[in-house]
Amino acid sequence: MIEANPSLSASEAPNAALFYDQEFMESLRSQMVKFATLQVQDAQLAEDAVQEAMLSAYQNIDKFGRQAALKTWVFSILKNKLIDLLRKEKRTTVASQLENGPNLQGDALMDHLFKENGHWQKSERPQKWDDPDHGVENEHFWRVFDACLTALPEKYGRFFMMREFLEMATPEICHNEDISVSSLNVTLYRARLRLRECLEDNWYQAKESGS
Amino acid sequence: MMNCKEATQLLSEKLDRPLDTKEKVMLGVHTAMCSSCKQFGRQMEDIRSLAKQYSKGKQTEEKK
């Protein structure tokens, strides 16, 4: 189709080729949809936001030459769209309804990690993370990271991503989601506890015992 | 004396709000003596920076 219009293809080359790498585009799209759905909790809204982000990336195609640049760019557009959506629509879901999932959370999580006197259980004491940036180079690390995020109870994951990925400020999240500052802080704390433990067990410690 | 549960919660909240002076002092005293919580504090910062890289799509960049 593109080659039917030589002037267009000439101006589009070579960056447009990125958009024809089907495998890359498909995986990018599905990552975006997953990310967006978790935030807005509405498949249609999420899908629309992803479409718009993709379209605006396509219109700005000359801005990036590599897949990584495209991905960074398209995700930053998506983030802004999600923040707009979250702002526009005051959530109707009561945060406590989301507290589900098969994993340890709430008091059970705290009892697992801490003794009655509030000090660390011996087996759960944080271990030294050997060069935390080292993992960044490694594809396998990001798979572990992704799995640990997915394993978070839904409510933990959602607020964690709003705070850390969308980089929304605490008061704004509280306002949009109708949750108190103290309960957001506790939720973020528990999300980080869980994520920390998961990374340590499945990457930092696993790596050590494997070598 | 602050225990580890309280200290770890403050180490997380530090990423979301400025701690007041009293909290800073208590936390400082605790982490000076407790290497587990000191470690935990570092890891909270690590997690923040990893999350940033993750959301910026670093994982595919490094793949190539």
Ligand SMILES: [Zn+2]
């Ligand atoms: Zn401690």
